Amino acid sequence: MNSKSVADLNIGESAVITSVGDDCIDVHCHCLRLMELGFTPGQEVTVVAKSPFKNPLAISVRGTIIALRKGEAECIKINSNGSGD
Amino acid sequence: MAQATKAQNCHETGTLTEITNEKPVIALIGMPNSGKTTLFNSLTGSNFKTSNYPGATVEYSTGNLAGKYDFESGVLDSPGIVSLNPSSPDEEIAIDGLFNHPRFGLPNVVIITADSTQISRQLFLVKQVIDSGFKTIIALTMNDLLGRKGLEIDSEKLSEVLGIPVVKINSKKGTGLRELIEESKKIILLYNIEHLSSKIYKPSHPTEEAIAKLYDFTEETEQKVLIHNDKQVSIDVINKKVFRTLQRKPDENSMKLDKFFLHPFWGIIIFIISMGIIFTSIFWIAQPLMDLVDSAFSSLSSAVSNFLPGNTWYSDLITNGVINGFGSVMVFVPQIVILFILLGLLEDTGYLARAAMLIDRPLTKFGLNGRSFIPMLSGYACAIPAIMAARTISNRYERFLTIMIIPLMSCSARLPVYALLLAFLVPPSTPWIAGIGLGALYLFSLISGAVVAGIISKFKKTDEKSTFMLELPPYRTPVFRHIFKNTYYKSAVYVKQAGPTIIIISLLLWALTYFPNTSPQIETGSSNVTEQQINRIIESERLNTSYAATIGKYVFEPVLKPLGWDWRVGVSLISAFAAREVFVSAMAITFNITEDSDNSDNLQKSILTSMRNAKSTDGTQPLFTTASTIALIIYFMFAMQCLSTVAVARKETGSWKIPLMQIVVYTFMAYILAFITYNGLNLLGIR
Ligand SMILES: Nc1nc2c(ncn2[C@@H]2O[C@H](COP(=O)(O)OP(=O)(O)OP(=O)(O)O)[C@@H](O)[C@H]2O)c(=O)[nH]1
Numbered sequence: 120m121n122s123k124s125v126a127d128l129n130i131g132e133s134a135v136i137t138s139v140g141d142d143c144i145d146v147h148c149h150c151l152r153l154m155e156l157g158f159t160p161g162q163e164v165t166v167v168a169k170s171p172f173k174n175p176l177a178i179s180v181r182g183t184i185i186a187l188r189k190g191e192a193e194c195i196k197i198n199s200n201g202s203g204d
Numbered sequence: 205m206a207q208a209t210k211a212q213n214c215h216e217t218g219t220l221t222e223i224t225n226e227k228p229v230i231a232l233i234g235m236p237n238s239g240k241t242t243l244f245n246s247l248t249g250s251n252f253k254t255s256n257y258p259g260a261t262v263e264y265s266t267g268n269l270a271g272k273y274d275f276e277s278g279v280l281d282s283p284g285i286v287s288l289n290p291s292s293p294d295e296e297i298a299i300d301g302l303f304n305h306p307r308f309g310l311p312n313v314v315i316i317t318a319d320s321t322q323i324s325r326q327l328f329l330v331k332q333v334i335d336s337g338f339k340t341i342i343a344l345t346m347n348d349l350l351g352r353k354g355l356e357i358d359s360e361k362l363s364e365v366l367g368i369p370v371v372k373i374n375s376k377k378g379t380g381l382r383e384l385i386e387e388s389k390k391i392i393l394l395y396n397i398e399h400l401s402s403k404i405y406k407p408s409h410p411t412e413e414a415i416a417k418l419y420d421f422t423e424e425t426e427q428k429v430l431i432h433n434d435k436q437v438s439i440d441v442i443n444k445k446v447f448r449t450l451q452r453k454p455d456e457n458s459m460k461l462d463k464f465f466l467h468p469f470w471g472i473i474i475f476i477i478s479m480g481i482i483f484t485s486i487f488w489i490a491q492p493l494m495d496l497v498d499s500a501f502s503s504l505s506s507a508v509s510n511f512l513p514g515n516t517w518y519s520d521l522i523t524n525g526v527i528n529g530f531g532s533v534m535v536f537v538p539q540i541v542i543l544f545i546l547l548g549l550l551e552d553t554g555y556l557a558r559a560a561m562l563i564d565r566p567l568t569k570f571g572l573n574g575r576s577f578i579p580m581l582s583g584y585a586c587a588i589p590a591i592m593a594a595r596t597i598s599n600r601y602e603r604f605l606t607i608m609i610i611p612l613m614s615c616s617a618r619l620p621v622y623a624l625l626l627a628f629l630v631p632p633s634t635p636w637i638a639g640i641g642l643g644a645l646y647l648f649s650l651i652s653g654a655v656v657a658g659i660i661s662k663f664k665k666t667d668e669k670s671t672f673m674l675e676l677p678p679y680r681t682p683v684f685r686h687i688f689k690n691t692y693y694k695s696a697v698y699v700k701q702a703g704p705t706i707i708i709i710s711l712l713l714w715a716l717t718y719f720p721n722t723s724p725q726i727e728t729g730s731s732n733v734t735e736q737q738i739n740r741i742i743e744s745e746r747l748n749t750s751y752a753a754t755i756g757k758y759v760f761e762p763v764l765k766p767l768g769w770d771w772r773v774g775v776s777l778i779s780a781f782a783a784r785e786v787f788v789s790a791m792a793i794t795f796n797i798t799e800d801s802d803n804s805d806n807l808q809k810s811i812l813t814s815m816r817n818a819k820s821t822d823g824t825q826p827l828f829t830t831a832s833t834i835a836l837i838i839y840f841m842f843a844m845q846c847l848s849t850v851a852v853a854r855k856e857t858g859s860w861k862i863p864l865m866q867i868v869v870y871t872f873m874a875y876i877l878a879f880i881t882y883n884g885l886n887l888l889g890i891r
């Protein structure tokens with residue numbers, strides 16, 4: 120809860136993933152799926168766009184753009200010094 | 205089972221070919237939107253639909269390798285998968301088919317299409333498939349797109365690292381395909397499938413560590429194989445510069461366009477406007493073409509009636525019944541073609557996946573999912589592929605709810621009905637109002653779907669977690685050739701399907717309105733009646749004592765009278781169960797036969813004239829009033845009249861629960877709402 124997640128990034132900001140689903144409360148949070156889609160620790164991600172109410176978000180990873188709901192994006196933790204790109 | 209498959213095939217766009225058991229089988233596997241179906245079409249000469257969104261294919265399709273490759277083999281196309289660990293029914297189909305296809309068993313060779321612009325992601329699946337023991341070949345797609353970034357993949361190096369053949373292909377231009385088949389041939393001839401099968405096993409659920417490790421491997425591989433296509437640049441420079449910037453960046457143009465199309469405010473505005481334009485323009489663009497078809501059929505009809513002896517029962521049947529009946533449905537082909545073209549354009553640009561993202565949030569309010577959007581939108585063309593498209597929704601409950609409401613979406617078979625009824629309501633001098641009316645009907649069907657879903661989801665809750673993870677493909681300039689081809693096949697299906705149905709129903713209806721009293725006895729008391737008047741009396745007497753009238757008056761009339769309709773409308777409504785558009789031709793027959801109509805008018809006008817002349821059963825008031833016509837529209841919006849839809853809903857949900865609910869709830873709703881509309885409008889003084 121205390122660490123930053125992809126959902127906290129502004130549009131255009133990038134960060135490196137530190138962990139996926141570490142403090143997810145729900146065991147079925149589809150974190151495995153997120154990882155299979157390419158959100159693995161060490162990857163750089165960028166927030167490309169946000170829908171109204173910031174949900175879902177469009178995130179670029181590994182050469183593609185993937186739309187995720189806010190709840191899912193919150194499972195993807197990042198290092199706290201997100202940089203504007 | 206065979207029946208259900210058949211029913212679906214008539215809505216498919218491609219041609220299905222049986223693969224015989226003795227032949228080797230090549231399976232195409234790959235991530236969503238990586239170009240499997242495009243490759244499949246090029247290899248087999250089929251015309252299955254390719255679209256620029258993930259989840260275009262939801263069913264296995266089979267074909268035979270085209271003759272020019274000089275090799276007998278079956279080819280299997282499959283829905284896209286992210287990994288061998290399925291998360292939705294379409295992925296299950298692909299994976300079950302790979303490991304354990306009911307008819308073909310294990311494939312001799314697996315060709316994996318890998319989008320080279322996102323190679324570190326795509327190799328993930330490749331590695332999983334290789335590790336499961338399959339004989340695998342990589343077909344690298346989208347090399348043209350990677351080339352635009354100034355990069356390319358060293359396929360020899362990749363082949364060396366993975367230990368399997370790698371072929372760069374461009375399915376549209378046909379390059380690399382022969383080589384791909386040569387490689388497949390080698391493997392097929394070299395390895396015995398029985399021998400291979402003992403080594404193939406389905407991997408267990410991967411752990412997080414396993415996934416991370418697999419991705420470490422794909423990244424390492426990517427570093428080795430991704431090269432600058434300008435050979436002068438040294439590898440070091442590439443590794444330092446390009447790797448940190450270019451290689452993992454998605455398509456630049458798409459990112460720029462998304463600033464606009466996915467803008468929190470303007471994105472929504474664009475969405476609403478583009479949907480609005482699409483659905484209102486169908487009417488306007490099509491109008492001149494519709495007039496053309498109309499006049500073609502009218503002249504055909506009058507040519508035939510000049511040729512046939514006048515005043516015989518069969519000349520009336522052929523001209524008024526079959527030609528006009530068929531013509532009145534064909535008039536709507538232009539509208540349907542335009543609907544298909546516009547939807548095709550939308551699919552091919554890559555915008556649809558964005559629209560699904562924008563609408564995810566609102567849809568969750570109704571118990572649906574952003575992924576419900578594409579099935580719902582395709583429901584505007586036809587409910588059958590739409591229900592199948594719902595396979596991409598991973599949450600079972602949301603998928604069932606989507607299937608439940610798809611029949612409410614205003615499918616293309618309803619278009620002829622609405623167009624006729626709107627033309628009746630709107631004064632001929634202002635046809636543009638009908639365009640807006642049609643747009644409003646489309647919107648209203650969406651709203652009613654949402655309301656029904658909302659109500660159901662209030663009563664039935666689920667614990668199953670809802671997710672929305674959707675890949676947004678790069679924007680592309682649509683390939684018009686593809687869209688036209690697709691539209692052509694779909695419209696051909698519409699014409700082919702409507703043709704025989706309409707002719708059979710026309711004959712049946714005619715027989716029901718002609719027999720048993722074929723030559724009624726009438727009294728001509730005074731001598732000053734003309735022959736024409738006598739004929740009319742004979743005709744109406746024959747009709748009033750016909751089977752249709754007898755059944756109609758005792759069965760339909762009591763039920764339909766509260767809605768302002770008579771038995772003739774009832775007969776047309778029953779005919780619409782064969783296919784909704786048949787309603788129009790059935791109206792043409794029942795009313796043209798029973799009412800005085802001027803054959804020199806064009807088709808739609810002649811039905812409209814008959815409708816205007818039609819009197820209610822007691823003969824005092826016009827039958828079609830504003831109120832009773834609007835009630836008819838309302839009825840068509842809700843009634844579950846398509847039997848193929850029922851069959852597919854049964855198959856896709858695996859039980860009768862949803863299809864039975866659809867029949868009972870929607871038919872009941874249709875009746876009640878039509879009743880309320882008719883009587884409500886009458887109370888308000890609108891007749
Ligand atoms: N530029 C380019 N576009 C391609 C190539 N191959 C396929 N496409 C396009 O990519 C999109 C997806 O192709 P499909 O063949 O439908 O992909 P698929 O793998 O069958 O996708 P799903 O059925 O959704 O899993 C279509 O718009 C194709 O026209 C290629 O080599 N280069």
Ligand SMILES: [Mg+2]
Pocket residue numbers: 240241242254260261282283284
């Ligand atoms: Mg496909």
